[in-house]
Amino acid sequence: MQQTVDIRERMIVALDFSTLEEVKQCIEPLEGHIRYVKVGMELAYAEGPAIVSYLKEKGLKVFLDLKVHDIPNTAKGAMRSLARLGADMVNVHAAGGIAMMAAAREGLEQGTAAGAARPILIGVTMLTSTGLSTMNQELMIPGSVEDVVVHYAMLTKQAGLDGVVASPLEVPMIKKAAGYEFVTVTPGIRPIGADQGDQTRITTPEEAFRLGSDYLVIGRAITNAKDPVATWQSIVQTVEADRK
Numbered sequence: 333m334q335q336t337v338d339i340r341e342r343m344i345v346a347l348d349f350s351t352l353e354e355v356k357q358c359i360e361p362l363e364g365h366i367r368y369v370k371v372g373m374e375l376a377y378a379e380g381p382a383i384v385s386y387l388k389e390k391g392l393k394v395f396l397d398l399k400v401h402d403i404p405n406t407a408k409g410a411m412r413s414l415a416r417l418g419a420d421m422v423n424v425h426a427a428g429g430i431a432m433m434a435a436a437r438e439g440l441e442q443g444t445a446a447g448a449a450r451p452i453l454i455g456v457t458m459l460t461s462t463g464l465s466t467m468n469q470e471l472m473i474p475g476s477v478e479d480v481v482v483h484y485a486m487l488t489k490q491a492g493l494d495g496v497v498a499s500p501l502e503v504p505m506i507k508k509a510a511g512y513e514f515v516t517v518t519p520g521i522r523p524i525g526a527d528q529g530d531q532t533r534i535t536t537p538e539e540a541f542r543l544g545s546d547y548l549v550i551g552r553a554i555t556n557a558k559d560p561v562a563t564w565q566s567i568v569q570t571v572e573a574d575r576k
């Protein structure tokens with residue numbers, strides 16, 4: 333990422349809540365600080381499309397993280413509908429394969445209003461909660477996590493998507509294989525001392541940017557913090573100091 337980019341535009345706060353009330357409580361103190369938020373399944377299923385409009389009216393960019401994964405025709409229709417909601421970024425599971433991802437992109441293009449920018453479309457590689465033994469033994473996917481992630485990233489690129497979701501740890505290999513312009517969106521972010529929770533492939537915000545991540549997704553480290561604004565400011569300061 334270029335040195336001139338404001339990193340606050342690249343730090344996406346995951347709003348993993350189930351009510352609009354909880355969202356308001358979380359974002360009101362953070363207004364003027366955060367620029368980009370993520371709406372996942374919990375919030376989208378509970379509050380419906382109106383939550384996207386609400387956040388957009390607040391001046392925030394929205395990553396609608398619904399991880400579409402279905403047969404190509406259904407994925408295409410889903411994306412056609414999602415395009416109308418006004419999100420800035422949407423995603424599918426790369427494990428759906430090239431035909432599904434290409435259909436999703438077509439649906440997204442069809443659904444995007446004339447003159448409007450198509451949302452960024454990315455493919456989820458291997459969930460950041462998945463470790464090597466789960467992948468090899470439980471899911472019966474052989475090889476290293478890095479190789480599988482890069483393979484999924486290349487499928488995503490072949491399907492014409494803009495980038496992938498992966499752990500920051502895999503970003504250098506993804507960029508090497510898919511090119512510098514291929515977008516990497518990375519959850520699994522844990523500031524020093526933060527609880528790892530259910531995530532497996534993690535690193536700090538400053539290390540994630542150092543590894544080349546284009547966007548960081550940060551949820552509980554901020555939303556569950558005693559003082560979310562202070563935590564946000566501390567992350568921004570740490571990253572900015574590291575980038576000097």
Ligand SMILES: O=c1ccn([C@@H]2O[C@H](COP(=O)(O)O)[C@@H](O)[C@H]2O)c(=O)[nH]1
Pocket residue numbers: 346348370372456458459460461497498519520521529531549550551552553
């Ligand atoms: O591989 C993935 C894909 C998506 N996520 C989502 O990111 C956030 C991370 O939240 P934290 O609280 O910072 O762990 C969450 O909404 C996930 O659904 C992911 O973690 N890994």
